[in-house]
Amino acid sequence: MKIGDLSKATGVEVGTIRFYERAGLIDLPDRLPNGYRSYGPRHLESLAFVRHCRALDIPMADIRRLLDLATLPTEDCGNVNELVDEQIERVRARIKSLRALEKQLTVLRAKCTDHHQTNECGILSELVSAASGEACVCHP
Incomplete structure (x- = not known):
């Protein structure tokens, strides 16, 4: 094909x-x-x-390792288990990071609960402050 x-x-x-x-x-x-x-x-x-x-x-490097291991049918699969365990840890770390991001966004979102003009928006105010190097509610 x-x-x-x-x-x-x-x-x-x-x-x-x-x-x-x-x-x-x-x-x-x-x-x-x-x-x-x-x-x-x-x-x-x-x-x-x-x-x-x-x-x-x-990751591609790990896929390469898995492909190599798949060509060794009589080898112990401990290396495969170790590789997947490492991937699980990477996923857990990413989940932890995403939860922290969610918390930051939730705190930021609480700065503007009603409809206002954009010059009165607490979210935009915080983002502008952060861009200016000042502390903001989501990154104290």
Whole structure:
């Protein structure tokens, strides 16, 4: 199949497929006599694997490690567990950061509870103060 067909089959943009090829996440395809790339079932499977990992927000370096580990069927899977544990910790850290952001935005939102003219808006006033280097309610 051509790259456009692979793209349609997986929902991955053509540019992204080429990026994954350059990054070594999927094998380079064979070339047909006319110069077109020829993708097969192994490319479809690899791309689906990479796409699933990206949906889990696994970094590309870790995807590369997982792909390497997948070629070693008799190895202990401790490395896979460790990699996923690290990803869980990254997600937990991001959740903590997002909760702090939510709290900051909630405090900021409380500065303007009614409809006013923008020159009386507590939110805009706080944002302007912060831009001027002053403390604001969301970043004391």
